[in-house]
Amino acid sequence: MRSFTAALLPILASTLGLGTLCGAAPAAAQRLAYETLDLDDTSLSGPGARRSRLMVSGGAVLDVSLPELTGREAAYGPFRVLDGARAALVDATGPRSPAQFSAMLRDYPGINVLEMVECPGTRDDLANLELGRLIRARGVATHVPSGGSVRSGGVELFLAGARRLADPGAEFAVHSWIDEDGLQPGDYALSAPVNRRYVDYYRHMGMSPLEAEAFYAMTNSVPFTQARWFGAGVMSLWVPFDGAAAPLAPDVRS
Template sequence: MPRPACLVLASLLAASPLSAQVIAYEAVEVDADPFVTGGERSLPPAPAVMPAGPALVPAGPVALPAYGPFRVLDPRRAALVDVTDGRSPEAFAAMLRDHPGIATIEMLECPGTEDDLANLRLGRMIRAHGMATHVPAGGSVRSGGVELFLAGARRSADPGAEFAVHSWMDDTGLEPDDYAAAAPENRRYLDYYRQMGMSLVEAEAFYAMTNSVPFASARWFDAAEMARWVRLDAAQPAEASPSTPPATMTVIAPAPSPVIALVLDSPATLQ
């Protein structure tokens, strides 16, 4: 189980692991990932690798429009507060249909994904809409959540934001280094990073960094170190709804940071 949701709010936000894999075939779209296998990233509790930022919890009960792992904060912003799965791209599309002005994804508690294919598809949708991604102080972006952070046309992270990456492992026990550098199992991520604006050199360097961490462990780092690997922009002032009162936050001691695990099913396991 992942650690408890680390969220914000008084009148704005509501806070909101992963189990057995659900494998589903997906239609291949232009520039889409050619794989037809899903993925799962679970987050069991474990001792922190680095000090985590403060956890933010709702100051009181609030009801925000919910679309899968997304919560609509105001006409311009939505929060990502949970694990993504195979239904998340459709939930995202429904959110934009109902709230077309959303331009920023606030990444508050992003444990990872239950479906790697759908997660990469979601990232491409975020980039196609020109959205910004932002991690506030106390926000936590792990595993597949990092791919979604990279999807932002503008990316920003406040001091106190945390990130975690690690190597993947497939269901045969193989990790990235067990495959040729140009193998589809590795190319899928390099192609995605290129689509998110990285040069080939940047994509290869970032992917090598994530794969330098064993499958059973995780590398935790802050916004300053993330800025060494990818371009970060200054956060833009939020355009909150005039009827929405300012947010307040209650800070509590951080929960233990989890170690990340990723399992990708190979084509041989498809039914």
């Protein structure tokens, strides 16, 4: 697993580089603004850096409206209970995260919004996809507030929201995964189970087959040692957002 300190190198991506999948790219744009960070630069890695799908924040946001945490919130792994209707995700997910999420909803059944405050990724991709399916099955909305940061495996969790909300000033980042043998998505056929699990997940979250393959290609358009950063505006071209960023009433969700 790898952790690192980020310094952005801004670029304007002239195309998504998706080949025959470009027809399934965001409907409103074939030319999108991204920022790319080279994570292989040792100047960006602190002592003890480890391999992971975890990424630190990509840059400062001036207009920050993050939920205030007091340190007294009920904690369930990376989740913090903010009030009767909202919880926050403030750390990487891991193998126990699905059970921790279920326990939180058992104890606080009115929670229907997950505030994605600091989401650096996951230590267990399979558990992370299971968690995403739980979020969708329980009808929980995902909201990235201004200043919130959703990276790597955290993006799968954002997509899981029964409603998806992201404010101006939210940031997202994606990159290729890497397995224990050092292989990345391009080393396998798209039809291989290790790739299909992500495409199938995106379809489960509402994308068409072509949209799912195009989104997966975009996430893999930079290698594991780099990251592609973008804001809420670009993300909204890939998946629809759902109205104002306000919690649902606790009694709305069945």
